[in-house]
Amino acid sequence: MFTKQLPTGEKVCAIGTTETDQKLRLIEIPRRKVGTKDVRIQIQYAGICHSDLHSSRQEWGKTQMPNVPGHEIVGFVTAVGSQVSKFKVGDIAGVGNFVNSCGSCNECSHDMVQYCVEGVVFTYGSPVNDEVGHTLGGYSEAIVVNEDYVFSIPKNLSLAGVAPLLCAGITVWSPMKHFGVKTGDHVGVLGLGGLGHMAVKLAVALGAKVTVLSHSSKKSDDAYRLGASNFIVTSDTKALSAADRTLDLVIDTVWAPHDLNGISKLLQTDGTIVILGMGKTLEISPTTMVFKRIKVAGSLVGGLKETQEMLDFCGKHNITSDIELVSVNQTEKAWDRMLKSDVKFRFVLDIAGTLNKEAIVAV
Known part of the structure; x- marks a missing residue:
């Protein structure tokens, strides 16, 4: 200090x-x-x-x-x-x-x-x-x-x-690296804003398949342009059911209060939801977590070393916001x-x- x-x-x-x-x-x-x-x-x-x-x-x-x-x-x-x-x-x-x-x-x-x-x-x-x-x-x-x-x-x-990248970029990079996102993984990104669009870019560059989850169908074109393989409107119960047990990790960038029960159904056994947005109340049933050993985690920006690693990675893959x-x-x-x-x-x-x-x- x-x-x-x-x-x-x-x-x-x-x-x-x-x-x-x-x-x-x-x-x-x-x-x-x-x-x-x-x-x-x-x-x-x-x-x-x-x-x-x-x-x-x-x-x-x-x-x-x-x-x-x-x-x-x-x-x-x-x-x-x-x-x-x-x-x-x-x-x-x-x-x-x-x-x-x-x-x-x-x-x-x-x-x-x-x-x-x-x-x-x-x-x-x-x-x-x-x-x-x-x-x-x-x-x-x-x-x-x-x-x-x-x-x-x-x-x-x-x-x-x-x-x-110095905030939005590292905020999504840190949990993806901590939870070991790699080629072949399937990552869900909840919310396609400042953090969410960086999560899509970085996850795709890491070799993951990405599904964007949004309350608005208006963002589908942007999601695909950024590299997402799939786009689901969170109010579409049929689309959510079709994606049951397809995700390894969900990066939750949403700040407003929302129900995680429907999102958690998309996770495979041992899947993880990482919460990035603060100032909200979350709803998730313990039963949902117990029957698939789901983890709900939080993450706060990133450390010095991983921030520099993220910047170097972005330089290598020509990624900016x-x-x-x-x-x-x-x-x-x-x-x-x-x-x-x-x-x-x-x-x-x-x-x-x-x-x-x-x-x-x-x-």
């Missing part, structure tokens, strides 16, 4: 919410001086995640102000500390959900930083000992991060499409559209192109 006062090195432009109201404003924030193990990144793109909206609108409880969200960050290295060995000026680099951890607990020692016993330092909203008192995220011109929490980005990938690029002036409109699932499949902010004092009249 950061335990000593972190000296300010510069002021940068950002958009965030303040004590005044919950609307995004153009603000100036401090970034710490580049330390011996730090990397300074000039941010090019920042992906938009649901948590950005919820924290800024204080829908998950009181948020420390000012709040600058953003944890899907991609940009260019512009400065490195004297002891940095992984990066040099000019490199493409990324930052995900967290920027520090205790580094010594069992979880941190076994590449499970996301489950740090002491609690990770999230990219925004976590307490730190600086003049602000908490971390400020990627809706900003630049960020300074310890090199251990910075990722190398494959040069062949579109940077804007890479940004969501399907995005809509928006200016910072459009952020709140993008948030509202995101709540209506009106995006294919992830919004990304053009930070370098639109975040400056001259371009912004009012966010």
Whole structure:
């Protein structure tokens, strides 16, 4: 953790919410001086995640102000500390959900930083000992991060499409790797949104057959375009019955409350449902679980090593997120559209192109 006062090195432009109201404003924030193990990144793109909206609108409880969200960050290295060995000026680099951890607990020692016993330092909203008192995220011109929490980005990938990999991508990659998805497996993806579309792409690239499960028939064309072999509308009982005992693993990306009993029937004996969406109530019968030895598991993003492995895998297979690029002036409109699932499949902010004092009249 950061335990000593972190000296300010510069002021940068950002958009965030303040004590005044919950609307995004153009603000100036401090970034710490580049330390011996730090990397300074000039941010090019920042992906938009649901948590950005919820924290800024204080829908998950009181948020420390000012709040600058953003944890899907991609940009260019512009400065490195004297002891940095992984990066040099000019490199493409990324930052995900967290920027520090205790580094010594069992979880941190076994590449499970996301489950740090002491609690990770999230990219925004976590307490730190600086003049602000908490971390400020990627809706900003630049960020300074310890090199251990910075990722190398494959040069062949579109940077804007890479940004969501740092959250949506690793969130679905981690459980698929943990539960050993391999060639010949049959993976179900429940929900075809920001996370779901990445689950389809990554599972297909791992050699799995993919069935997309959705409440809307409107998403079938997208599912097949992304590589799915089958598409089922979850209200279609006949189609669900035809798929009985065909799946090895279900990646559940849905945030709204829903019944898992029908979905669990699709699993083979010893199958697993992995829950990724939070803030919901789940319904599943113990009988359903007992008679097929079904496991219901949860998963929270991914560790440092597996995030880099995921990025390298995406570089090898030329995988990025399907995005809509928006200016910072459009952020709140993008948030509202995101709540209506009106995006294919992830919004990304053009930070370098639109975040400056001259371009912004009012966010």
